[in-house]
Amino acid sequence: NITMAAEMSDAHRRFLQVLMSHGIMEGAEARKLHRRCCEISKVYYAQDKLDDFVTTINNQLQPLFMQIRKGMSEVDGRTHYALVNMAETEITKMASDYAENELELFRKTMDLIILSDNGFASSTDILNCANQLKTKKMKKKEAEQVLKIFVDDKWLSERNGEYTLHTRCIMEMEQYILSAYQDVAKKCNICHSLAIQSQACKTCGIEMHLPCVGKYFKAQSKPRCPQCNDVWPYEIP
Ligand SMILES: [Zn+2]
Ligand SMILES: [Zn+2]
The missing domain is CATH 1.10.10.10 (Winged helix-like DNA-binding domain superfamily/Winged helix DNA-binding domain)
Known part of the structure; x- marks a missing residue:
């Protein structure tokens, strides 16, 4: 069963060009750009279809070993879209x-x-x-x-x-960092992405991003480690 990949329209090309020149964009900015590109190119626009729109671009980028990736800022937990190079991993x-x-x-x-x-x-x-x-x-x-x-x-x-x-x-560089720093680089216990700015449990060593800590312990007066249940000794962001 062969599924044809959807073709890129001018709206996709425009979106890619802008993202290329910025390297990375915040989710809200990317959603605005998605809308603007569809309006300018007079193609179908649906507010909740940004990820499908990006998948269409990614299918075309695959032979070039490039990809638009969705990730999270470690500072504020906001979603970001970045154009990344998959050809080299170091x-x-x-x-x-x-x-x-x-x-x-x-x-x-x-x-x-x-x-x-x-x-x-x-x-x-x-x-x-x-x-x-x-x-x-x-x-x-x-x-x-x-x-x-x-x-x-x-x-x-x-x-x-x-x-x-x-x-x-x-x-x-997430994959590179996880393999090059195998013993020290850890994934966040909550979102399972690489954690650089984080809090680490002093008992079992698990790490959590600050925004993930904030979300996980929200409204808990005595936060405990999700892994070993020991007291979480840090200020909750
Ligand atoms: Zn996290
Ligand atoms: Zn622990």
């Missing part, structure tokens, strides 16, 4: 865009973030690494400039001088 995706020592700095930053308790690396720790790179050392000014580029390119996010992985980066 940091080699970034290889064509950055110099060798910039990539080394990114890897070191990723190590710091993933090995940390809360999913953040301080700029001080990152700048210390920059001074010890094997490929080519970076001065402080230069390293700060490179970090800014990683933020602009949506690989890193910065908050008060602390760096974490951008939602786009997590959506693109």
